[in-house]
Amino acid sequence: MPIDKRVGSAAQALADVEDGATVLISGFGGAGFPNVLIRALRERNLENLTLVVNSATHRYSLTHELIEAGQVRKVVCSAARGREGGLSAFEQLWKDGKIELECLPQGTFAEAIRAGGAGIPAFYTPAGFGTDLTKGKETRRFGNRDYVLEPAITGDLALVRADTADVYGNLTFRFAQMNFSPAMATAARLTIAEVRAVEDAPIAHERVQVPGVFVDRIVRASE
């Protein structure tokens, strides 16, 4: 059978995701949020999800819908603050002790995912040494600097957003849309990409930013 990773709908692509899954979700600053997949995931009405996402909630992302719907047990992120004014959906649940939070420096967050996808179980970083965020973590001195041992992150599912794909799952991105997608695509057992367009012809090798080997399913964002 020739390879063709296209799937008819986001719902179909997510049909076999289970309760308790750890879900890596891309996006930063309004670019690269896989919102079609996030909404379809919410419609699955799963429980006890762990989200690995840079911002727990972001005004351009739909992660708040999963959180408000009570489907999320834990969030791993570098930013858990809502906008000015009242508390965000996440902050309210966190304050009430109904959702768990792990906050990491953003570079540690990114590298933990990269390491996870690269078969590295943990790594030392200088970021956060001597701060509250790394309290209790193992440290070690190399040369004249102190480093913190940080475990890698892997997941059951990665949801990423790209600009174009081909049937092999090769991806291209627009501008800063890339952010966490390449690392996340490597670190999950199942990676689904939502894309603006699927190219009929294979994407030229020098334009491929994430090779299809890391992408299992492709969904077109606009049905």
Next chain:
Amino acid sequence: MSAAKPLPLNRRQMAWRAAQDIKAGALVNLGMGMPVHVSDYLDAAGDVFIHSENGVIGAGPLAASERADPDLVDASSRRITLRSGASIVDSAWSFAMIRGGHIDVTILGAFEVASNGDLANWDMRVPDKGPLVGGAMDLASGARAVWVIMEHNTRKGAPRLVEACTLPLTGKACVKRIYTDLAVVDVTPSGFLVREVLDGLSREELQKRSAARLAFAADCRPLSAPSLPDTE
């Protein structure tokens, strides 16, 4: 009648002052708030590249609204343009650039800086608000030089230059230079060393408004800036 009190620098003037110290060809990361204004005062001929933690290397000015592209944003979610020679990488590579010592200077906002260079700029202990650390800790530990722009005192008058930070740390012994509305101060192995004092402000007054001992450089100069409208 006493002499008129010298006017502290406003936020744009502080950004202007920091911009004067950025060398041609530098790769610079600017934090949220006051530091982002530094890019408005860089010498265009100097070919400075602005790095944004989401992977943009060579961020240009903000995009005009009709040209704004939701996929082209900086670390503050602002829609930007690219300068010539720009490139874009993914987050893991962007932070490899930060952690690996490839950023010449990062300029960050701060709540407090201690005389040993400890930085507190991420957690003000606001009840119930979730933490937001972003890339601050990676920048503090990875950039080749960490500079801070901050007002010398809080709105209530509390000094931000301190012997030891009272707020949670972002990084230990990382700050090299501080630009305030009253002074330019280096962090040295023997503590704060004032390079410039606001024109017309006495050393005694500057010391009174600081909570750590200040030493003054032998060639300590008056601090002044061109007239610039303050940020809103």
